[in-house]
Amino acid sequence: MTESTERTGPLVELRDVKVHFPVKSGVLFDRTVGYVYAVDGVSLSINRGETYGLVGESGCGKSTLGRGLLRLVEPTDGEIVFDGTDVRSLKGESMRKARRRMQMIFQDPLSSLDPRQSVESLLVEGLKAHGLAGDKAATAKRLRDTLAAVGLPASALSKYPHEFSGGQRQRIGIARALVLDPELIVADEPVSALDVSIQAQVLNLLEDIQNDRGLTYLIIAHDLAVVRHIADTVGVMYLGGLVEEASSDDLYREPMHPYTKALMSAVPVPDPQVEDRRERILLAGDLPSPTNPPAGCRFHTRCPWAQPTRCAEERPALREVLDGHRVACHYAEDIAAGRIRPHEVEPELVRPDDGAAPGDTGELIPTP
Amino acid sequence: MSLLDVRDLTVVFQRRGERPFTAVDKVSFSVEPGQTVGLVGESGCGKSVTSLAIMGLLPRRGNKVTGEVNFDGTDLLKLRPDDLRDRRGRDIGMIFQDPLSSLNPVVPIGIQVAEVLERHRGMDRKAALKEARELLDAVGIPDPNRRLKEYPHQISGGMRQRALIAIALACKPRLLIADEPTTALDVTIQAQILTLLKQLVDETGTALIMITHDLGVVAGLCDTVNVLYGGKVVERAARHELFARPRHPYTHGLLSSVPRLDSPRGERLHAIRGSVADNIPWGEGCAFAPRCDNVVDACLEGTPPLEPTATGGDLRCNNPVSEEVAVP
Numbered sequence: 073m074t075e076s077t078e079r080t081g082p083l084v085e086l087r088d089v090k091v092h093f094p095v096k097s098g099v100l101f102d103r104t105v106g107y108v109y110a111v112d113g114v115s116l117s118i119n120r121g122e123t124y125g126l127v128g129e130s131g132c133g134k135s136t137l138g139r140g141l142l143r144l145v146e147p148t149d150g151e152i153v154f155d156g157t158d159v160r161s162l163k164g165e166s167m168r169k170a171r172r173r174m175q176m177i178f179q180d181p182l183s184s185l186d187p188r189q190s191v192e193s194l195l196v197e198g199l200k201a202h203g204l205a206g207d208k209a210a211t212a213k214r215l216r217d218t219l220a221a222v223g224l225p226a227s228a229l230s231k232y233p234h235e236f237s238g239g240q241r242q243r244i245g246i247a248r249a250l251v252l253d254p255e256l257i258v259a260d261e262p263v264s265a266l267d268v269s270i271q272a273q274v275l276n277l278l279e280d281i282q283n284d285r286g287l288t289y290l291i292i293a294h295d296l297a298v299v300r301h302i303a304d305t306v307g308v309m310y311l312g313g314l315v316e317e318a319s320s321d322d323l324y325r326e327p328m329h330p331y332t333k334a335l336m337s338a339v340p341v342p343d344p345q346v347e348d349r350r351e352r353i354l355l356a357g358d359l360p361s362p363t364n365p366p367a368g369c370r371f372h373t374r375c376p377w378a379q380p381t382r383c384a385e386e387r388p389a390l391r392e393v394l395d396g397h398r399v400a401c402h403y404a405e406d407i408a409a410g411r412i413r414p415h416e417v418e419p420e421l422v423r424p425d426d427g428a429a430p431g432d433t434g435e436l437i438p439t440p
Numbered sequence: 441m442s443l444l445d446v447r448d449l450t451v452v453f454q455r456r457g458e459r460p461f462t463a464v465d466k467v468s469f470s471v472e473p474g475q476t477v478g479l480v481g482e483s484g485c486g487k488s489v490t491s492l493a494i495m496g497l498l499p500r501r502g503n504k505v506t507g508e509v510n511f512d513g514t515d516l517l518k519l520r521p522d523d524l525r526d527r528r529g530r531d532i533g534m535i536f537q538d539p540l541s542s543l544n545p546v547v548p549i550g551i552q553v554a555e556v557l558e559r560h561r562g563m564d565r566k567a568a569l570k571e572a573r574e575l576l577d578a579v580g581i582p583d584p585n586r587r588l589k590e591y592p593h594q595i596s597g598g599m600r601q602r603a604l605i606a607i608a609l610a611c612k613p614r615l616l617i618a619d620e621p622t623t624a625l626d627v628t629i630q631a632q633i634l635t636l637l638k639q640l641v642d643e644t645g646t647a648l649i650m651i652t653h654d655l656g657v658v659a660g661l662c663d664t665v666n667v668l669y670g671g672k673v674v675e676r677a678a679r680h681e682l683f684a685r686p687r688h689p690y691t692h693g694l695l696s697s698v699p700r701l702d703s704p705r706g707e708r709l710h711a712i713r714g715s716v717a718d719n720i721p722w723g724e725g726c727a728f729a730p731r732c733d734n735v736v737d738a739c740l741e742g743t744p745p746l747e748p749t750a751t752g753g754d755l756r757c758n759n760p761v762s763e764e765v766a767v768p
Binding site: 073129130237238239240267268269270271272273275276279294296297298300301302320321324334335336337338339340342343344345346347352354355357358359434 | 599
């Protein structure tokens with residue numbers, strides 16, 4: 073492999089990854105009575121130096137997929153290829169060594185940092201585990217450099233997590249991942265526990281670090297606006313499967329899967345003029361249980377565009393509909409061309425004010 | 441006359457051996473009948489404590505509430521606990537953030553809705569359950585007959601929030617206080633609940649106080665918005681005015697630090713520097729001064745007053761953002 077293809081090629085490839093959790097029941101014997109199909113056949117690839125954003129609502133399996141990638145939960149099936157090696161075939165020591173190259177940032181910095189460990193001890197722990205803490209002077213420099221990279225003073229080393237604010241704690245969490253000089257960082261809801269003013273600081277920081285070090289990110293979040301801002305490619309998950317994947321701009325400009333359309337239209341925009349004019353697609357009901365997902369397309373039970381044929385019987389594959397825009401919907405082209413109209417009665421299409429003419433599908437977010 | 445008129449509401453938390461902490465500092469605002477008013481701010485700005493103080497739901501010990509909360513001419517802070525209980529639930533309803541912890545886990549949903557009707561409208565159980573069924577239907581809970589007998593854990597988060605709204609609206613209150621009603625919910629469910637709230641407010645003419653950290657929620661819902669920082673109102677404006685021309689550097693900073701679905705990509709976010717830990721006490725100046733880009737000498741010389749603006753709002757700032765500066 074030449075140097076140049078190595079730089080641009082995929083760092084991570086997932087092929088038909090499944091994570092099923094058994095549901096146990098019984099008094100004396102744990103019988104498996106069913107499975108939670110948390111992740112059910114996801115294929116995606118993340119290019120080197122890029123940010124892949126995974127969005128979806130709670131219970132869609134996005135966090136499980138991120139953990140599955142790092143084998144923090146053991147995938148049931150599928151292939152996880154990291155830089156040419158199948159991670160699932162690695163055992164014991166070789167897996168542990170591989171983990172240095174893939175690190176994780178968690179949602180809640182307070183519960184993911186040991187309250188009784190000082191920042192120094194938190195950071196050194198990883199280095200020691202990978203045999204990188206041999207030289208004292210070099211280690212001290214490494215710690216200082218890492219803290220500087222996340223915008224914390226060197227004096228932070230001797231402090232404990234409770235002495236920091238939420239945003240600073242998240243910086244410590246980022247420093248802990250960075251200190252091992254990884255190639256991939258999986259960040260599970262890195263900013264959702266933070267206030268908006270702090271969110272922006274942490275998002276900017278993540279971008280700066282990526283620019284400096286050429287890191288690859290998998291960012292998992294429920295906030296579409298955050299993911300769109302930071303990610304190059306976005307994948308939308310629903311009930312254990314990827315329903316749409318496109319570049320961030322394309323996905324926003326033309327969401328093609330009905331679920332993505334609904335999700336986009338539901339995100340409130342801090343602009344009253346936009347809010348007053350926007351069309352909102354309200355989904356009927358709640359997410360079905362992942363233990364018993366609907367047959368066929370998993371979204372057909374709530375889909376305003378569902379058709380009597382195929383949708384309930386055949387699970388749509390994720391296929392390339394436009395260049396680089398993959399959608400798992402049988403009727404993606406027909407919906408985009410307006411040949412299929414959303415159902416009228418249930419689930420309903422609600423407009424905030426009935427200003428627009430009937431039949432006018434409108435824009436999800438009108439451009440000013 | 442305003443339906444609710446809050447004057448100089450102050451809440452001081454006092455614990456033995458610790459310095460008293462002023463969570464809400466002379467907050468004043470009013471709510472007209474049928475109006476939706478937003479209280480916006482980040483964690484620790486005092487928005488939830490304000491609502492709890494209005495409802496008289498703060499713990500009896502460890503805090504001091506002063507000021508006036510005039511609801512329809514009566515000062516709620518001066519009412520005896522019994523009289524307050526009569527009004528709470530009947531005249532004022534409240535919806536909390538986490539529907540699972542605000543519903544009783546061992547009582548069926550139907551009984552919890554009926555209880556309110558029995559307590560405040562003197563109905564018997566049978567009539568109350570019948571009405572409860574209708575209420576659940578009105579808030580969009582499918583198959584209400586079956587849900588009446590179910591317990592909170594048996595229904596989804598969105599449905600629980602609907603049940604809570606049904607309880608809050610059972611007595612057709614004139615004022616509804618919603619404290620982060622959609623924060624625990626997914627966006628598509630949030631859209632359902634917000635649409636429902638908007639509908640109910642339009643239909644029943646209930647006034648609504650919406651407490652949230654999410655500027656997007658406010659943008660689509662509130663007539664007037666109060667922005668709180670460090671326990672004080674720093675800016676108050678009509679919805680369109682506030683979002684088009686935020687004058688307080690904090691409001692401006694908040695609006696430009698959130699990534700928006702419809703803004704161009706690839707630009708850096710304009711973060712507000714520092715955190716609330718950097719705040720200085722209001723007595724010494726503007727609490728926001730250490731984080732503010734517009735800071736001038738006057739900001740460190742006592743509390744800036746809340747002054748009316750030309751556009752009918754109020755502003756607490758010595759050096760506001762110029763009206764020409766748009767949010768990026």
